[in-house]
Amino acid sequence: xxxxxxxxxxxxxxxxxxxxxxxxxxxxxxxxxxxxxxxxxxxxxxxxxxxxxxxxxxxxxxxxxxxxxxxxxxxxxxxxxxxxxxxxxxxxxxxxxxxxxxxxxxxxxxxxxxxxxxxxxxxxxxxxxxxxxxxxxxxxxxxxxxxxxxxxxxxxxxxxxxxxxxxxxxxxxxxxxxxxxxxxxxxxxxxxxxxxxxxxxxxxxxxxxxxxxxxxxxxxxxxxxxxxxxxxxxxxxxxxxxxxxxxxxxxxxxxxxxxxxxxxxxxxxxxxxxxxxxxxxxxxxxxxxxxxxxxxxxxxxxxxxxxxxxxxxxxxxxxxxxxxxxxxxxxxxxxxxxxxxxxxxxxxxxxxxxxxxxxxxxxxxxxxxxxxxxxxxxxxx
Amino acid sequence: xxxxxxxxxxxxxxxxxxxxxxxxxxxxxxxxxxxxxxxxxxxxxxxxxxxxxxxxxxxxxxxxxxxxxxxxxxxxxxxxxxxxxxxxxxxxxxxxx
Numbered sequence: 001x002x003x004x005x006x007x008x009x010x011x012x013x014x015x016x017x018x019x020x021x022x023x024x025x026x027x028x029x030x031x032x033x034x035x036x037x038x039x040x041x042x043x044x045x046x047x048x049x050x051x052x053x054x055x056x057x058x059x060x061x062x063x064x065x066x067x068x069x070x071x072x073x074x075x076x077x078x079x080x081x082x083x084x085x086x087x088x089x090x091x092x093x094x095x096x097x098x099x100x101x102x103x104x105x106x107x108x109x110x111x112x113x114x115x116x117x118x119x120x121x122x123x124x125x126x127x128x129x130x131x132x133x134x135x136x137x138x139x140x141x142x143x144x145x146x147x148x149x150x151x152x153x154x155x156x157x158x159x160x161x162x163x164x165x166x167x168x169x170x171x172x173x174x175x176x177x178x179x180x181x182x183x184x185x186x187x188x189x190x191x192x193x194x195x196x197x198x199x200x201x202x203x204x205x206x207x208x209x210x211x212x213x214x215x216x217x218x219x220x221x222x223x224x225x226x227x228x229x230x231x232x233x234x235x236x237x238x239x240x241x242x243x244x245x246x247x248x249x250x251x252x253x254x255x256x257x258x259x260x261x262x263x264x265x266x267x268x269x270x271x272x273x274x275x276x277x278x279x280x281x282x283x284x285x286x287x288x289x290x291x292x293x294x295x296x297x298x299x300x301x302x303x304x305x306x307x308x309x310x311x312x313x314x315x316x317x318x319x320x321x322x323x324x325x326x327x328x329x330x331x332x333x334x335x336x337x338x339x340x341x342x343x344x345x346x347x348x349x350x351x352x353x354x355x356x357x358x359x360x361x362x363x364x365x366x367x368x369x370x371x372x373x374x375x376x377x378x379x380x381x
Numbered sequence: 382x383x384x385x386x387x388x389x390x391x392x393x394x395x396x397x398x399x400x401x402x403x404x405x406x407x408x409x410x411x412x413x414x415x416x417x418x419x420x421x422x423x424x425x426x427x428x429x430x431x432x433x434x435x436x437x438x439x440x441x442x443x444x445x446x447x448x449x450x451x452x453x454x455x456x457x458x459x460x461x462x463x464x465x466x467x468x469x470x471x472x473x474x475x476x477x478x
Contacts, residue, residue: 015383143443192447196426203447227445237443314385319412319468325387332384347422348432350448354415 022334024232041074060094122148175322211369
């Protein structure tokens with residue numbers, strides 16, 4: 001597979017998107033939305049799922065199609081501890097077993113549908129996806145987020161959207177320092193990745209962009225410190241601190257997704273903000289919403305790129321790029337059987353970027369943008 | 382879905398470095414003084430005292446073990462002794478020679 005043709009032109013190579021879905025915990029959304037006692041439709045992992053809170057208080061996730069004649073359970077009703085199919089009222093329990101058929105004397109043998117292992121934690125519902133059908137190991141559980149259940153922090157500000165591309169694109173962002181400048185208006189000043197086991201980390205500090213407009217009334221931002229890790233294939237927790245002139249602002253930014261199919265995924269993010277003397281109840285929540293709007297803008301900027309870019313398996317990297325290949329090697333562990341996970345997929349790998357040259361180039365770009373704007377001769381580049 | 386090799390490694394591969402503290406052997410590549418790639422293996426991960434200490438502290442929680450300072454010193458030393466070649470500097474030499 002030569003990437004260079006006879007004419008010296010480098011060819012873009014891309015295999016098909018994977019036919020299986022990643023093994024791991026996936027966040028389906030907030031329990032305050034999904035756990036209201038009504039059935040909810042979730043299209044995930046190439047299937048239709050039904051999510052419902054049963055009478056016993058448990059949140060359940062089942063294959064959405066009734067094994068009787070294929071009715072859509074998510075259009076049905078919760079009756080006691082079961083979900084009732086809208087077609088013939090067959091009752092399915094959270095364990096996947098058919099508990100009763102009101103018009104029949106008995107339930108047929110093997111009346112069982114797929115039930116997904118679930119985890120309710122910190123206001124979110126997670127499902128365990130495993131193409132091999134094994135239960136979730138304790139060692140890969142989603143860590144607790146202290147602020148999520150604390151009065152000292154706001155509630156989740158949550159956002160959900162559908163993105164029409166394979167979810168590897170969003171994973172690539174973990175190592176992509178330069179796009180934070182060009183796409184998101186950041187000014188990276190330090191950038192390091194660490195992959196180890198099922199965790200992939202991006203540690204980044206950023207300065208401020210003097211060439212970009214500051215929202216009216218907003219305090220002066222000096223920079224940010226971001227310690228962000230994917231815990232498995234789809235759930236990233238970012239300890240994100242905004243450094244303002246007068247104080248630091250602690251936030252948690254979640255960035256998570258679940259695949260709908262090979263070519264689309266549901267992208268979700270959640271934000272909580274730590275309250276402080278300067279940032280009591282309402283003001284903290286307003287801050288979470290304002291930051292949310294900012295993050296939403298960021299994801300929309302990503303989506304515009306993803307919509308128009310091509311899938312590429314052989315990216316051509318310069319020395320100031322992050323470890324794209326090693327990240328994909330890490331990500332591959334979730335797409336193979338557990339027995340086929342190789343040491344290099346999980347062995348610790350560290351990559352620290354030399355930011356000297358990027359910082360010089362970007363500082364110059366910022367100064368040019370300011371000069372251009374002052375001269376009124378065009379929009380920033 | 383086979384993951385391909387990093388095009389940058391074709392120019393300059395990883396080189397082994399032994400940690401002066403715990404004797405862990407890792408593979409290192411440096412494209413400049415400030416850029417470092419470190420590939421660990423299971424043996425090295427088990428041997429590193431700083432990593433073990435950090436893992437004990439976090440115990441299933443979230444915590445970041447950014448780097449081992451003693452390993453970093455050993456890498457810097459390996460560069461000074463010419464065991465690890467900095468890609469930028471090698472390229473400069475190539476151009477001059």
